[in-house]
Amino acid sequence: MLEFHALHKAFGERKVLRGLTFGVRPGELFGFCGANGAGKTTAMRIALGVLQADSGEVRLQGRPVDAASRARFGYMPEERGLYAKMTPRDQLVHFAVLSGVERSVARRRAEEWMERLGVVAAPKDALEKLSLGNQQKVQLIASLIHDPDVLVLDEPFSGLDPVAVDAMADALTDFSRRGVPVVFSSHQLDLVERLCDRVGIVRDGALVAEGTVEELRSGADRGPLEVELSGAEDDWSRALEGVDGVEVLGKQGRTVLLRVADGVPAARILEVAGAAGEVERFGRRRPALADIFRESVGG
Ligand SMILES: Nc1ncnc2c1ncn2[C@@H]1O[C@H](COP(=O)(O)OP(=O)(O)OP(=O)(O)O)[C@@H](O)[C@H]1O
Numbered sequence: 001m002l003e004f005h006a007l008h009k010a011f012g013e014r015k016v017l018r019g020l021t022f023g024v025r026p027g028e029l030f031g032f033c034g035a036n037g038a039g040k041t042t043a044m045r046i047a048l049g050v051l052q053a054d055s056g057e058v059r060l061q062g063r064p065v066d067a068a069s070r071a072r073f074g075y076m077p078e079e080r081g082l083y084a085k086m087t088p089r090d091q092l093v094h095f096a097v098l099s100g101v102e103r104s105v106a107r108r109r110a111e112e113w114m115e116r117l118g119v120v121a122a123p124k125d126a127l128e129k130l131s132l133g134n135q136q137k138v139q140l141i142a143s144l145i146h147d148p149d150v151l152v153l154d155e156p157f158s159g160l161d162p163v164a165v166d167a168m169a170d171a172l173t174d175f176s177r178r179g180v181p182v183v184f185s186s187h188q189l190d191l192v193e194r195l196c197d198r199v200g201i202v203r204d205g206a207l208v209a210e211g212t213v214e215e216l217r218s219g220a221d222r223g224p225l226e227v228e229l230s231g232a233e234d235d236w237s238r239a240l241e242g243v244d245g246v247e248v249l250g251k252q253g254r255t256v257l258l259r260v261a262d263g264v265p266a267a268r269i270l271e272v273a274g275a276a277g278e279v280e281r282f283g284r285r286r287p288a289l290a291d292i293f294r295e296s297v298g299g
Helices: 042-047 088-100 102-114 132-144 163-178 191-197 213-219 236-242 266-276 289-297
Strands: 002-011 014-024 029-034 057-058 071-074 151-156 182-185 198-203 208-211 225-230 247-250 255-260 280-282
Touching: 002 042, 014 042, 014 057, 014 208, 029 042, 029 163, 042 088, 042 151, 042 182, 057 280, 088 132, 088 182, 102 132, 102 163, 132 151, 132 163, 151 163, 163 182, 163 191, 163 289, 191 289, 198 213, 198 280, 208 213, 208 289, 213 289, 225 266, 236 247, 236 255, 236 266, 255 266, 255 280, 266 280
Parallel strands: 029 182, 029 198, 071 151, 151 182
Antiparallel strands: 002 014, 002 057, 198 208, 225 255, 225 280, 247 255
């Protein structure tokens, strides 16, 4: 278990972390979400010892992380840190050897990972000649080529095309299946929702929501009702004006979204809709992680 425990951190007067606490279990993919500036990168830097917490600590298997345990971390920093003039292969081998991997094993792993993630690079190309997405793939490989026991990744998916996202997601899932705790920050909430076992949402340096997406959903406001009608007049929803406590939120194609106050029977809405046209679909929209996020971070 990787635990972020009661972390506090201020830069001058600005309190960036205020008791941030959460845990990532072995074999779990944990999505670390929060608005810009909420403190995600700061927390990850503390985990890696790049920054020191004012108080609180990061623990691995119950013990504070130290240099020895950090050597078994894989870290993808926000400020990508590769050598621009070196070829991807050379630097991957270099990083792996620095982490104690035997050179021939490092060479093999570098080839395998570059192939698996589809890094497009001519053998002699320096890193700076690669597209940004390909550089990012190399950065991810640098974080996992030593086969780490823990993965901490700062926005690993930003700027990747969907095929690269899938390849990277697949690699992270493999690590988690082998029992590695994997935590990554991301603003791509659809991806977090699809991929993560659990999610934490940080606001102003403290966790305001944590759980599986299903758990977060059950605590969220109930989603709007969606009514799809065919054969109805365009302005059929006016017929709802007589139904107290119904607010028309908008229209998407033939679907009208309604916010319905507690106590208004859905059957009454269905009746009005049924009188206006043929009801193709009627139900409550499940809140997406993005809706839960907006609710948690306050709009
Ligand atoms: N070295 C520093 N000195 C002063 N302020 C800092 C420093 N590092 C971070 N901050 C401030 O701490 C706050 C949190 O930053 P952090 O990078 O941890 O947020 P984040 O959640 O990762 O944001 P984003 O999603 O935009 O990457 C920001 O207001 C930032 O300006």
